[in-house]
Amino acid sequence: MTAIESIAPLTQTLRPFPIIADRVLKLVKEEDVDFQELTQLISTDPMLTSLILGLANSPIYGTINRRIDSLHRAILILGRDHVVEAVMVHIMRSVKDSIQESWPDGDIYFWQHNIAVGIVTRLLTTNLHLPYVQQSLVVGLLHDIGKLLLLNFKPQAYLQILEQVEKFKTPLHVLEKEYFGFSHAEAGYAACEKWNLPTEFAETISAHHDPPDSDINSLANLVRNANLIVKIAGIGKGGDPYVSTKNLAQLPHARLRWSTMQQIIMSLSDVVNELTSMIFGSSLVVHTRVMRPLQQMPKTPVFVSIIDKDEQLLVRYILTSMGYSTRADFQENKSTIRDKDAIGIIVTDYPDQFPRGVQMIINYQEWRTEQGEQPDNSLNVASLRNWLYKQLLLEAIPAAA
Ligand SMILES: [Fe+2]
Numbered sequence: 001m002t003a004i005e006s007i008a009p010l011t012q013t014l015r016p017f018p019i020i021a022d023r024v025l026k027l028v029k030e031e032d033v034d035f036q037e038l039t040q041l042i043s044t045d046p047m048l049t050s051l052i053l054g055l056a057n058s059p060i061y062g063t064i065n066r067r068i069d070s071l072h073r074a075i076l077i078l079g080r081d082h083v084v085e086a087v088m089v090h091i092m093r094s095v096k097d098s099i100q101e102s103w104p105d106g107d108i109y110f111w112q113h114n115i116a117v118g119i120v121t122r123l124l125t126t127n128l129h130l131p132y133v134q135q136s137l138v139v140g141l142l143h144d145i146g147k148l149l150l151l152n153f154k155p156q157a158y159l160q161i162l163e164q165v166e167k168f169k170t171p172l173h174v175l176e177k178e179y180f181g182f183s184h185a186e187a188g189y190a191a192c193e194k195w196n197l198p199t200e201f202a203e204t205i206s207a208h209h210d211p212p213d214s215d216i217n218s219l220a221n222l223v224r225n226a227n228l229i230v231k232i233a234g235i236g237k238g239g240d241p242y243v244s245t246k247n248l249a250q251l252p253h254a255r256l257r258w259s260t261m262q263q264i265i266m267s268l269s270d271v272v273n274e275l276t277s278m279i280f281g282s283s284l285v286v287h288t289r290v291m292r293p294l295q296q297m298p299k300t301p302v303f304v305s306i307i308d309k310d311e312q313l314l315v316r317y318i319l320t321s322m323g324y325s326t327r328a329d330f331q332e333n334k335s336t337i338r339d340k341d342a343i344g345i346i347v348t349d350y351p352d353q354f355p356r357g358v359q360m361i362i363n364y365q366e367w368r369t370e371q372g373e374q375p376d377n378s379l380n381v382a383s384l385r386n387w388l389y390k391q392l393l394l395e396a397i398p399a400a401a
């Protein structure tokens with residue numbers, strides 16, 4: 001049996017598209033969309049109606065200043081592309097209901113990871129003015145759907161595989177391939193085929209753990225990039241804390257200004273919480289872990305002085321998600337900070353270069369050496385995040401004298 005044949009039983013329990021979704025998607029495909037008819041059709045489904053009203057009033061879609069209460073107006077404001085997105089989100093709810101097994105620690109964490117990847121894929125798309133308006137949120141939302149299929153197919157084995165990720169310091173998709181002969185990315189392809197989603201969706205999802213494409217702006221690169229950012233920002237739990245630092249410069253974020261990336265990372269947890277409650281109901285939402293003691297402290301800018309440019313960027317993104325403003329240092333093998341006495345906090349490979357006057361020196365090499373060499377230059381960003389948090393917490397709450 002080939003790997004593809006052995007995937008087939010995985011999708012058997014997946015529900016087909018809800019009928020309403022199928023009808024809406026057919027209607028919006030027509031060249032001249034009849035918005036009156038579309039409103040009438042959508043109004044027959046209260047869940048979809050409230051979702052569309054929620055989206056029309058959400059900052060995710062930007063420019064709205066006043067409350068929209070009419071479905072027709074909400075549809076006109078969202079337009080064809082966003083109505084398609086709303087329908088896909090609606091479908092996701094039914095996908096969620098057709099999976100019996102629970103994600104370790106709670107399903108909501110799994111969905112938060114996927115929702116966050118959907119949002120970041122969309123934000124990268126809009127900020128880079130790329131033509132994937134209809135696809136980006138949906139592909140991000142569904143990118144790890146294969147994990148749920150694998151969990152549903154062989155729950156015990158899959159839970160064990162999830163536990164092995166950190167134990168063997170090996171990315172999840174590699175372990176899946178060893179056990180099943182295919183990974184969740186390929187299982188996701190099979191799910192897209194079952195739902196007759198466009199081939200572009202299926203191909204993007206099946207390639208999301210491959211190395212970056214040479215076309216920096218490909219949809220697959222956007223999803224890879226979003227997956228990376230969401231892991232770094234510590235939102236939700238996708239079961240795999242490893243990110244590859246190989247070829248980072250080939251991902252779309254490399255084309256965006258620092259301030260734009262900072263904005264995306266800092267606003268992420270609020271937007272994710274909002275969309276999660278829209279999809280699953282607010283009672284289910286677990287607000288992303290806020291690092292409270294740090295968030296309440298006044299923020300000293302942090303200098304990040306790490307020789308490896310990719311790791312320097314990872315550390316800056318993590319600190320940004322904790323609410324710190326950061327400055328990059330260390331170019332051409334030397335520190336660029338002139339007045340070293342004036343620095344507050346520094347994360348560095350070279351703690352000896354800085355005088356005692358510095359408020360706090362975090363020796364990055366301590367963490368890095370403990371990690372050892374990883375295949376594919378992959379680093380456990382959850383571990384790095386927790387380690388940095390502990391170091392900063394020591395500074396934020398000094399021990400009583
Ligand atoms: Fe994945």
Ligand SMILES: [Fe+2]
Nearest residue numbers: 117144227238
């Ligand atoms: Fe993921």
